[in-house]
Amino acid sequence: xxxxxxxxxxxxxxxxxxxxxxxxxxxxxxxxxxxxxxxxxxxxxxxxxxxxxxxxxxxxxxxxxxxxxxxxxxxxxxxxxxxxxxxxxxxxxxxxxxxxxxxxxxxxxxxxxxxxxxxxxxxxxxxxxxxxxxxxxxxxxxxxxxxxxxxxxxxxxxxxxxxxxxxxxxxxxx
Amino acid sequence: xxxxxxxxxxxxxxxxxxxxxxxxxxxxxxxxxxxxxxxxxxxxxxxxxxxxxxxxxxxxxxxxxxxxxxxxxxxxxxxxxxxxxxxxxxxxxxxxxxxxx
Numbered sequence: 001x002x003x004x005x006x007x008x009x010x011x012x013x014x015x016x017x018x019x020x021x022x023x024x025x026x027x028x029x030x031x032x033x034x035x036x037x038x039x040x041x042x043x044x045x046x047x048x049x050x051x052x053x054x055x056x057x058x059x060x061x062x063x064x065x066x067x068x069x070x071x072x073x074x075x076x077x078x079x080x081x082x083x084x085x086x087x088x089x090x091x092x093x094x095x096x097x098x099x100x101x102x103x104x105x106x107x108x109x110x111x112x113x114x115x116x117x118x119x120x121x122x123x124x125x126x127x128x129x130x131x132x133x134x135x136x137x138x139x140x141x142x143x144x145x146x147x148x149x150x151x152x153x154x155x156x157x158x159x160x161x162x163x164x165x166x167x168x169x170x171x172x173x174x
Numbered sequence: 175x176x177x178x179x180x181x182x183x184x185x186x187x188x189x190x191x192x193x194x195x196x197x198x199x200x201x202x203x204x205x206x207x208x209x210x211x212x213x214x215x216x217x218x219x220x221x222x223x224x225x226x227x228x229x230x231x232x233x234x235x236x237x238x239x240x241x242x243x244x245x246x247x248x249x250x251x252x253x254x255x256x257x258x259x260x261x262x263x264x265x266x267x268x269x270x271x272x273x274x275x
Contacts, residue, residue, distance in 0.1 A: 001244060009248055012255040019258045027258075034259045038252065045248040052241035059238065090256050097249050100242050108235060115231070129228045136235045143246055150253060157262060157269060 005044045008037045042093050049096045053103055060107045075099050082151070088158070094151040101144030108137045175218075177211040186210050 001009075012033060018026030053075065061067035083095040112133050115125060176198070178185045186207030187198045201210050263272045 001248065005248075009251045013251045016251075016255045016258045020263055030255060030259050034255050038256070041248065041252060045245055045252070048241055048245045048248070052238075052245060055241070056238060090253065093249055093252065097246060100245065104238060104242055107238060111231075111235065126228070129232070132232055133235065136232070136239060140239055140242075143242070147246070147249075150249070153269065154253060154257075157257065157260070157271075 001044060001048055005041050008033070008041050012037070012041075039089060042089050046093060046096050049100045053100050056100075056103045056107045060103075060110055071103075075103065078102065090154060091151065094147065094154060097147040098144070098151055101140070101147045104140045105137070105144050108140050112137060175211065175214050177207060184208055188214070 012030070015026050015030040015033060019030045057068055057071050057075075061071060078099050079095055082098055083091055087095065115133075175189060176187050178187070183203060184205075184207040185203050186201045188201055190197050190199050201207065257269055261272050262269045264270075
């Protein structure tokens with residue numbers, strides 16, 4: 001992310017805190033800054049997400065064009081299903097976050113699983129390594145669920161109606 | 175681990191830790207000492223290479239996570255700014271529309 005976008009985010013964060021605490025001047029400034037810099041910062045943040053997704057797709061498809069194509073299509077479908085019709089710029093950003101989060105969890109699960117499919121007689125993965133891998137996966141999963149909750153929350157507040165958020169976890173047995 | 179030569183003959187010792195102390199344990203002499211020493215060097219090199227591979231793997235996983243963490247943080251700040259701007263306030267972990275005076 002550019003220095004300029006980072007500075008704007010820092011400014012937005014500081015003004016949000018002040019405005020929430022009741023500072024009327026900060027609220028006015030926040031309004032101006034949200035209007036002035038939001039689209040630009042949203043575009044830049046989305047750009048980061050797209051680049052990260054591209055890197056993840058390359059990793060998981062491992063040079064297989066068909067796999068790459070299938071993943072791109074799946075992500076495209078997810079984006080349109082999650083964002084819905086006429087999404088606000090904020091909803092588009094949060095949708096991107098959900099899709100990127102889903103992809104990251106998929107990639108990490110795949111990479112970690114691949115290590116256990118290696119010849120177990122050749123090398124045994126030490127417990128500390130497994131713990132560190134699990135920590136990374138756990139962090140990614142937590143962010144993914146947080147992204148879903150955040151999107152639901154923004155929609156609920158925008159619509160002004162109560163929304164129940166359910167998180168479903170499928171566990172494969174076998 | 176040391177391979178020592180005394181009076182023209184090779185002697186091999188391994189270092190064994192017992193609590194805070196490290197003891198030098200005699201393994202063997204002559205050709206047997208040389209073979210044991212080389213085997214230990216090979217095993218040590220293999221373990222080091224394995225640790226290096228594991229470290230690289232973890233760095234790779236963390237490298238995949240980093241850009242999305244940056245993006246996530248940016249999204250979080252933007253959401254909060256929009257909500258506060260829209261007249262919402264966080265109360266006991268829940269966002270609620272602030273009452274107008």
